[in-house]
Amino acid sequence: DAGITQSPRHKVTETGTPVTLRCHQTENHRYMYWYRQDPGHGLRLIHYSYGVKDTDKGEVSDGYSVSRSKTEDFLLTLESATSSQTSVYFCAIRGSGQGGTEAFFGQGTRLTVV
Amino acid sequence: GQQVMQIPQYQHVQEGEDFTTYCNSSTTLSNIQWYKQRPGGHPVFLIQLVKSGEVKKQKRLTFQFGEAKKNSSLHITATQTTDVGTYFCADQTGTASKLTFGTGTRLQVTL
Numbered sequence: 120d121a122g123i124t125q126s127p128r129h130k131v132t133e134t135g136t137p138v139t140l141r142c143h144q145t146e147n148h149r150y151m152y153w154y155r156q157d158p159g160h161g162l163r164l165i166h167y168s169y170g171v172k173d174t175d176k177g178e179v180s181d182g183y184s185v186s187r188s189k190t191e192d193f194l195l196t197l198e199s200a201t202s203s204q205t206s207v208y209f210c211a212i213r214g215s216g217q218g219g220t221e222a223f224f225g226q227g228t229r230l231t232v233v
Numbered sequence: 234g235q236q237v238m239q240i241p242q243y244q245h246v247q248e249g250e251d252f253t254t255y256c257n258s259s260t261t262l263s264n265i266q267w268y269k270q271r272p273g274g275h276p277v278f279l280i281q282l283v284k285s286g287e288v289k290k291q292k293r294l295t296f297q298f299g300e301a302k303k304n305s306s307l308h309i310t311a312t313q314t315t316d317v318g319t320y321f322c323a324d325q326t327g328t329a330s331k332l333t334f335g336t337g338t339r340l341q342v343t344l
Contacts (some may be wrong), residue, residue, distance in 0.1 A: 152331070161323075161334035161336045214278075224275040
């Protein structure tokens with residue numbers, strides 16, 4: 120699984136509280152991504168990173184911030200969680216092998232905002 | 234923004250029947266990637282198509298990229314229970330290789 124670990128795997132939080140999800144990779148990949156998955160929408164890009172301290176917004180970035188202070192860690196923060204942010208969150212890295220630029224995904228974090 | 238739709242949303246087949254999912258984009262696709270996600274799992278890369286009209290095969294799976302690069306399809310011959318899952322197409326764009334996913338087709342296979 121390309122050495123990607125997401126934590127926590129499951130979290131229940133209350134509306135209005137801050138939440139941070141962590142993605143850790145062990146293979147020194149430059150590009151990292153956060154997606155959310157909701158029924159009927161497939162996966163949608165929240166934010167991505169192309170290097171340490173280099174990040175950019177995806178299509179559904181409102182209400183989310185990210186940080187990447189080390190190559191191996193990409194953090195996703197919900198500053199003030201809302202029920203609409205209940206979702207499954209996937210971290211991904213971009214491969215660099217023979218296959219080219221395929222994405223490898225972590226196991227996902229199921230977040231419930233009550 | 235770009236919209237990538239897949240049809241059908243859900244299909245239930247008996248083992249041995251064929252299955253096809255179609256991926257249609259509102260804009261020209263750059264590179265199409267296909268992923269499979271087992272229930273409760275994470276998306277796993279299957280294949281990438283780059284050229285107009287390209288056809289690739291992986292055992293019982295056949296992938297096609299439309300001539301106008303606005304659609305793609307995945308066909309599974311003689312489905313097996315191991316094919317159960319949701320199949321996503323995704324358009325990969327830009328130097329950052331961002332993915333715009335289709336809505337997905339969930340396949341259920343019964344004996």
